[in-house]
Amino acid sequence: MNRLKELIKLVLKNTLFKLGIEDVGYLSRWIVLWWDAQVVLVVLFLTSFIESNFTSSFANKEFLYLLILVEVVTALFFVIFKTYVGIIRHSSYVDAAKLFFSSLFSAITLLIINAVSSKLTGKVFFSPVFLIIFSLGLFCGLLLYRLLIKQIYALFIIEEHPNFEKVFILGVSQGAISLAVAIENELPKRFKVVGFLDYDELNSKKQVLGIPILHITKKVHVLVRANNATGIIVLEDDLKNNIYTKSIEECLDYNIKIYRAPSISEIDLNSGVNDTIRNIQIEDLLGRKPIEINNINILNIIKGRTILVTGGAGSIGAEIVNQLGRFKPKCLLVVEQAESALHNLTLQFTKKFDNIEFVPLVSDIRNKKALEFIFKEYHPEIIYHCAAYKHVPLMENNPTEAVSTNIQGSKNLADLSVKYNVDRFIMISTDKAVNPSNVMGATKRAAEMYVQSLYNSLKSKENCTKFITTRFGNVLGSNGSVVPLFKEQIASGGPVTITHPDIIRYFMTIPEACQLVMEASSMGSGGEIFIFDMGKAVKILDLAHKMIRLAGFIPNKTMEIKSIGLRPGEKLYEELLNDKSITLPTYHEKIMIVKENSDDYKFVNESIKKIVSSSNKNEITEIIKKLKELVPEYISLNSEYEILDSKEQV
Template structure:
């Protein structure tokens, strides 16, 4: 019977309900009211034999005490937390609030009402102690009762997990987990900080790790990370956890003073993903300066429905632009973006336009109607094997499309044009990379030609490597192959790639657009290259399987135009550091606009005629470093090299 009543109370009143903050404030003030009464009559009793002592009137004392406590409860927001999730930090806020309140009460009693210092101190001390007893007891009873009910009705199926780290935010999140209805049960902490003073305030085991092999001592099966940065800062330990098939979970980093953030962090615990391991610590960018740069501006984003274009739109949406024009020829992804913007940014002024960058008439209409101040050009064909089969299409989009957007930007006096390029444009070995290099050349030549660039449009090119999780990238492919039981196909055991998260890449694009100078190509610090074979192994281990036993890894051979190693900088380029540590300026070979224009027009004309062999031969003459790899066009390199040598 008692068990049934407890379950009813838990399910009806505790499991999915939170006390109103005003109700919590009411309870706290009621505690102060009781503490004030106790303080008043207890102090009177202490001094009742001393007739010469002056005491305040009860009503005055009660009013002043409640007023000061209410004031500092409001200042320190002691009522805003969720009582069942109270941690040491909530208790600290209560302690500070009551100290301030009683300090002002002492000054009022002593200086304003004329009580002696000793009597005033007696009133304040008894009130302070009685207040803490009442306020703390209320929270301790709620926390303990809720934890007992959780353990009785919820913890039977909970996963025992160790929490990584031993700082204030981690302990707060862990305490929240311990007192919440959740599938995880905190059983201890792991830390590499042997001198942490916070070990003294924890009633759970704390294992101090001096080296990764120490993890073998404790037979740990599940670990929770509360900070993404810990994954990057302790790579050796994470690798050890992987090798022992430990289940790793992660949640978002939180502000311990924001209870809603802490609650969200608990509710958003998820298994670790490969992006969490490959991504780096968040890059700092000057949001204020970027915001000033785009505020009240009309911005055109081409390729707006793609991985990079859509993220640029999202980040711009938070910076107060006057209007965003989202242009893309892909109807369904553009529709999805439109729906997302309507839901997440209801106050954003924008339009979604179906249009192709190869259609000059459509582009001219967009420029005339919306008069953009800034253009982010992300529209491009990017898939290497497909473009190797269809070089004419690659040129018409990546070169001709870029030329049309650049020309119209100049004609319409656009303030700034930012082109999104790729690391595959460096010493290109494939059609896609070569077309992006040609687009870079045209953009740069226009920027530096004072006659062509008559309105002094600022042209900035950004160049980076593969982005994690982008459409068609290797990670979504591997996930599908794992879900279907394998095998995972890797082109070559030694193949490596640079990786960057989509938000990280787009933040750097925005930063480069502000700090960049016209006519330069900016290269992002991509970190260390990742071996794709190692990536495949990690992804298999992430789902609890064993590489080569549960999921095989097969080698399919390099695809047409693919190379083993990507380069971010050409050997002949000069790299200079910018004001941002993650962005470098690449000084590439300059082409004069009057020289390059007829060659670009020639390439476009050949592409329109669908003569792919003449097209590729011409591209190799303009971009002599373009040497095909594992492609039907390799034979042309001999002819081009002999011509260049002569």
Template sequence: MDESLNQKVAKWLTRVISNNYMPKWAVFIVDCTLIAASFFTATFLWQSIMLDFNTNPTFQYLSLLYIGIFILATLLFQTFSGIIRFSGVYDTLRLVVMVIFGGVTFYLFNIKLKLVEENFQSNEGVIVFWVFCTFTLLFTFRKAVRFTYSYWQNKKDTQKRTIILFNNEGHADFVKLMLADSRSSYIPVVLLDKTGKMNGMRISNVPVISYNNNIGYIASKYKTKTLLILRNDLATLNGLSEDCLNNDVDMMVSEISSFDGNVNFSSNVHRIQIEDLLNRDVIERDTKPLETLFYHRTVMVTGGAGSIGSEIVRQLCKYKCDVVIFDSAESPLHSISLEIAEKYPNTNLTCIIGDVRNIKKLERAFEEYQPDIVFHAAAYKHVPLMEDYPEEAILANVLGSKNVADLCVKHSVKKMVMVSTDKAVNPTNVMGASKRIAEQYVNALFTNHLQQGGNTKMVTTRFGNVLGSNGSVVPIFKKQIAKGGPITITHRDIIRYFMTIPEACSLVLEAGSMGNGGEVFVFDMGRPVKIYDLAVRMVKLSGLKPDTDIKIVETGLRPGEKLYEELLTSSENTQPTYNEKIMIAKVNTMPYEKVSHLVSNLIAEANNGNKIEVVRLMKEIVPEYKSNNSIYESLDIEVKQEQLESVLLS
């Protein structure tokens, strides 16, 4: 029987410790015991010091009265109801109020009963001493529990000692609930304050210290290699991220946005991704013009199942418009339709399998759904593949854009927004040149249409590489790291501009609202990123060491690839818009008759499959197109020779 009882007690203690809190009833019993103990201990001490205690039968009534009043006060103020290990200033104040209430109540009873006078010479003094001892024992018990739990948690091998980036007092709830979650794999040992305002304070007994570019020292002092930050505070990382990477401190991010006590912290924590460390300011967008533009309109998105197109669709679903997706990729189209049905069940979504090169299928879609606005995101975008198949680049990027633009004019679409690329600027590859030709055709068509009294507005957006899009460098690097390397980069000095997919699509929607027709929108993409540095950071973010755990190998520039991208040609300049992050490029527009004739010839050659002649005509339409690391460089030599001969003959 004794053995069984011991086992039950052991199990209860184990459960209490593992749950990280004492039950309310257990705290109440301890408090009652301490109240009784404080009375008798204080009486013994008073007798030893003051020598004024008289043995009297009424003392037992006195003790019962005092203990009873304080137990009732405990029940009234519920001082046992909080989780002791998280007790703070509020809990201490409540304890103070409780003992003062108990002391005053006992004093008032004593005035009537005069029990203290019968046993002590100084009644007020001994009452104050009793109350003081009661508060001291109750307060000491709580501090002891907090210290014991803190010591226990710091000894647990299953939890990672963690630095918390602490920005304001609101983070105290996060720290408290993190400590309360017995399932959490992380235990905060220090709070890092970048403002310096709370240096030296303690939150839930966790010290707060200032950060002064010394994360290595802090990690060493507190025996940790983990930094945790809330998703909403990523913008405050700044130089801290580099400091962490250089000192092998793992950066984790928590997606938790509410502190209701029912959250599993561990399942909501993951490693910070490279996208989080771009240090970019997200474009601020005034949603009112967008609500006016899209409300109860029919919006078609070509290429709406792709990386950019699908995000455009997601953002459009917020504006109560009917959305038509036109795309040739069956599986991605099915996926986005299921996603929209789940997340935006009130959106009227239509998915059409079709190719923008097929003018008849495209026109049937225009005739049936009569779109008010068209976002043209369908295109071939991979540089090496298009270098091998220039005819396909022309048919998809030029013919496809021509078909969409022509039908927008024919069906009096209010606005067409074409998605272009920074590779269209001073192009060195087929893909970029094909997008530049598409830009030229759309701009020329708009100018001609405007002159004839048309009302269809056409605008273009240019932006750089998009993080996380299909085939982009970041997911490729992630797969290579997961396989143990090596990471392959084409050149150590290659640099690129980057943005997130939501940012890119914010720009596209913004262009749709502010464009009056004929504009080419570009926006401030921040500082360019060296691809080698990007690879190094991604390896470190994975908890590995570059060139030790994961090799980084140069493979050489690919056909058509250049070291850096541009957003403007040398002949272009910009003018500002109401959004300081978005600018309008002043571009040269060719006469519609000329560009239409050249584009028709180009499409005919593409249909014939003559690669060299296709590229030759592309260079005629886009004189600044100079091939780089490509078999088509010979065409540039021919042009130079022809120009030289022309000069000599003249």
């Protein structure tokens, strides 16, 4: 039997090669159109033969004229409906519909030509029966030869690649069913759907497309293994809405592969579904329901205006720049000291938004003279201040740099915003500014205090700058954050290092954080500190376990997890507000306003001048002392500066 198959394959290959078809999987569109024309020829012969009770003669000029007429008309509709454009091995219901309508309209056009000819010359080319038989025969012929090509491809490819993976699809929604259809029609096969898994008991023991639906009554991994499957596929929409989180995490614990598939509307059926189904990532598991923002409000403050973004090529800054592009600013100024990152951002943005003036400015917010030139030259109306030093251990060892950028740089921008009548100033802060335990957090808190107190000193004046602060926790995938670090450690074979087994952090995605920043910037009227709903806190040890399992390893068996101790300035958990603060709701469920005691501008300004003066003299101890005087809740942890918190030293 196998020898017969090999013989058939050899004959087919030789035949196709002689016809100029070297790859049956990717037929040229002109070859497809040529074959469609041959189908028209065959169907026309057969229809004429059938209508004449098998007595028709084709050796006459009249039949030749009919043949030319029919070929021209059908070719016209093949081109109109683009029946020859798709990849035949990925033919779908859409392609079948194109074939049907091209056959139907060809018959209708021939009928119209017939009627016109009858009226003008009295000559009839086709009978109604002929056209009905022809149109049905043409549709069936075009469809059947495409199915034949798919089967030939299957003979060549599936026999050569017999290994496909048995999987379950989570859910039995219309999207899940459409995905199953796409997978079943895909050649070569990467997956074989053996069932749907669903929580709804009413669907139990039913079938869709001949595929059983299994009710999730017991452990998912038991159902998967009992059916000799090795993985599950979850739709992106279900993943975002956390519908099957429990089942996914269970599969993760038992080393069952988890795949993510986009919604069926995002799949290009001509390219196939295989390449769109990918291994699930940790970002998928930590992601939350999609955020709905008020695009109209944001558009009202951004459209047609000049916007300045500092630190615009960083993780947060670059995303804000890209999101701003959607709201049609007149001009986008990006201040960034990292020239390569700024160059890359410039190329990406100008390619995507070629109708927006984009001005990349290699500059440093610590240089007030350079900043003032930018304000004089471009007159920014809204500022998104993202530039900052953020790495806790690094800033603990470099407090002068933290002061010069996080405090002095922010002060430079705030003062110039007032001087040049900037409408809105949005400062990006951090949860580490709350009850800070490190230099970085303390300098960010000092910057918060400065812009808030500056606004309070000016708010009685007409058209004063609206200073708005946004505060949130860790973002997934930002430069130097834990997720890329763990990925790198896993890729290099481990160990995966954590600082403490009990350390927890809040996470949100970069797009989510930036969407909320944009929303807050549109709702703020000045003086607010906005905090975001960060969701559930994530234990870093659990994060390490999940990432190791996603990579196909077993924690502490095939991949070591090593605790290295808390780093200087690091604490076990972060907070978004202190004990003295209260929160007020906004119209957006994920954004709240923090009410804190307002600070006196003169006191804050004088304190900052002293801190900056000590920084310029490189007086490290004095910097920390003065920071602790300005921010009394700043208590150092795991740091050499802890000694400055003792009563004897203060």
